[in-house]
Amino acid sequence: MARSLLRLALPKGRLQAGTAALAALLGWDLDGYGDGLRRYRFSSNRFPYLQGKVFHEKDIPVQVAVGNYDLGICGLDWMEEHRVRYPASALVKVRDLGYGQSQVVAAVSASGGFGDSGVVRLASEYPNVAERLALELRLRRFSIFPLWGGAEAYPPENADLVLISQGTSERPPEGLLSLGTVLSSSACLIANRDSWEAEDMGEILGTLERAPTPRDGSPDAIGTESTRRLAGALARIPAAARKTGRKGPDEDGTLWLGLPDGHQQPPTAQFLDKAGVGIEGYSTGSRRPKVAQAGVACKVIRPQDLPLQVANGNFAAAITGQDWLREHRCQFPTSPVEEILTLGFGLVRVVAVVKGDLPVAGPAELRQWMKARGKTPLRIASEYVNIADSYARENHLSPYRVIPTWGATEAFLPEDADLLIENTQTGKTLAEHKLKIIDTLFESSACLIGNAGAVRREGVQRGLSTLVEALRRGLREEAQ
Amino acid sequence: MKISRYKGGKDLLAADMAAFRLIESAFRESCLSWGYEEVRTPTIEYLHLFTSAGTLTPGMLRRVYSFLDWDGWSGERVALRPDGTIPAARLYIDNLQDQGLARLFYLINTFGYDETGREARERWQGGVELLGTPGKGGLGEVELIQLAMGILSRLKIGKVTVKLSHAGLIKAYLDELGANWGESSHLLEELLDGEAPALAAAACQPEVQKALSQLLRLKGKKHGFLKNLEASLQPVAPAFRDNLRDFMRVAEMLDALKLDYEIDIASGRGFEYYTGIIFQFLAGDVKIGGGGRYDELIPLLGGKKRSAAGFALYISRLMDYVSPDVIGTGPGVLVQVASEKPVVVRRGFQAQRRIQEAGYVAEIDLGGRSHSRSRTHRWKLLVRDQSPPFLLTDQDRDTLTGAASVAELLRLIRG
16 A cells, blocks of 8 residues: 655755755655755655645744644754743754854844833844743843844844844954853754654655764753843853943934845846935945935844835835735734835735635635635635735635745745735746736835835924935936 | 734633633622722733833733734833733822722732743633732731631632642842842742742852752641741741741631641732732642732832732632533523515514513524534424414423523423
8 A cells, every 4th residue: 555645845055055955865865955946846756655845944933833844844943942931843854964053143233222211122133032032031122023034234223122143153243242052053953743753754754864873962942041041141241232322213313224135136226326326335235334315224134024114214215115005004903113115126016826726716706616615715825925914814715824935935835825915026936836826915116215204203203304305306317 | 825813822711711700700799799990901911111110020020911002102011901900009109099098809810921832822811809908918818718618618629728828938048148139039030930849050159049948848737837947047037037928827816717728838829919829729730819918019100008808719720620510501492483484584583582581592403513512402392383372392301392582482481
């Protein structure tokens, strides 16, 4: 009798090369997974029952915990990020795989301003670990900024403490003072608890004999020891880093402008050039490029994080996508963030997507399809969790579950999701994956956003008017 | 697909609610008779109310339901209250602290995650707070213990054990042993989280472990025991001696009132905002309530320096101890309408209302079996479109009597 499939989730990104090398060393002979390969599905030539999919590393603990996959490989840091929030999660750590070592360190600005406002602001891609740390450190009052990335750019103006991932021998980024390691990480094999307790994985696990020996003594979770060390380090923060008197982001009349990194960076830089807004260092990857216009300062962070930062007054204005503005407003309907100017570039459509052969052409038919298949919850995968939630509610797609994703969302259909809320420029990638668009939620372009209170402040208002005028000039240039 | 109940939630059926209301009214009436006033705080508070000043242990805070509100872009969370005392102290600071002494009580739900599935995640409690007491107290704690025991006695819970400990004594002891920040904080947390056995394995200096274990093993039954302890521990640090004397003062008053108790230092499980006496109420091995003195909480939350003490009784647990004869409801009338003719329907509902106004339960018979197991219908009333319009069956006496009017009907029911 043929044995049941064993489903394996493997990472793309930082651990992909190491994982591919390990799989080769163990003789798994994976077809479709390797360094630089951009395929989503793979199978094993040696173990025909072993099949799997490639995910963003951060998605893997969720996918294994919910039982979509029996086994997964990801960094221990992402497993911990999942586990501290969901302690009853069905995740089992099978073993450390001995490669991809990194550490999550807590760092403050070396130039001062720690905890000036009485509220300790923690910013990190690891918001759950950050919250656990804040509780363990008994911070009296704290706020957590969950980030998509770029945490090192936040202190001291926009955060007091950041948790950043770095190599084990790496020094903290310039301007930051490391307080110590919150947790040490390396690639690890994880399993779904039910699968672990019931499935025969012996043949696969037996090959791990050939895997490198894991390091000894590495802490595998945020614990008493690391907390004690960090509490001591916090108490010893140099006086210089505690000095008070820091002004709020725009209290001295400076207009703080947030600019996007990643995919949005090149078109934004190009547009600003065209508009005559000189920003030195933006195209070369600086987090703090210099703006030629007097009274304007800027920082470069993830476009997804900009609306929240503008809402908090950390930036008076920012350039981001309308999609991320809408995502923010779906979560915080009374947010003080408003759109000032539509910039027209970076056009995408945010669409609802199903697998190509599903006999559904719109949300009404999707409801019918759901009704016909019974009350199994509709699985909606999206990077835009709040937009997806709102879409499901407004279209009465109940019962449903929103699965947050961190990229490569198109890989989720059809095995791991029924519907995607995804952005697309041309629809070509979706068609290549045999997916089809059943609804367009809205069209999105880059836009200038502002904090309603900050942009009306004298000084900031003057600087903003000059900037907006320049951007309008750029729009006219584009139109010609 | 059947939509099931939330994993940590509990449905309260009619019998449960009868028990719940019985406890609630005994609690409420007792508190009012002692001069306490009822208040209620919001279900949702800012999370930092509970993280301020380290008022709850990290272990407890990890189980708090917290989330970002619709206007939570600042990243500060709000929480479903995990505790009643801290919000009550906040209420006192916001509204009452200038008036001095406040005797407050409340009946509320609290929330805490439990992954075992054995404990409900929503729990009900009756809380009593004595806020702004002058001096270091003593009489206040005795009043609270008396009040709690009075409520439990009224509910006929059976034998209740009172266990006493003293947070100030434990803290002073740890200080005296020179446990450093990490050790004392960690050990105290483990103790307060009820993990006394884990202390033996705690990574701390052996002499600290040994001394703490000695303290935790201390048990006695009268205030004389504490006197013996004081004498045997000479010389002791002033802070330790002061706390021991505070403990003795309360114990002596309880002795004078002939109220039995057990001194059990390890029973000091609870919230770490306690500074003095900690008391627990147990039915068998089950903790059904507890409280203590918390003189530092109000200043730590930003209020004036005010002493305070309080206790809570756990309604969700007490419900298992309320005996059925205490829960019972009065006899009722089942009103059967013989037809759906307007005149009969009107007559039936009018009769039902008059019976209810007379103080009886009256239920229209809609057919089928009644789901109610706690209510018995002593009478069955048939309402008809013929003379006499009412036929009353007394099931206790096995009689059937006709009545020409509602007034006559009521006379029959009243006997």
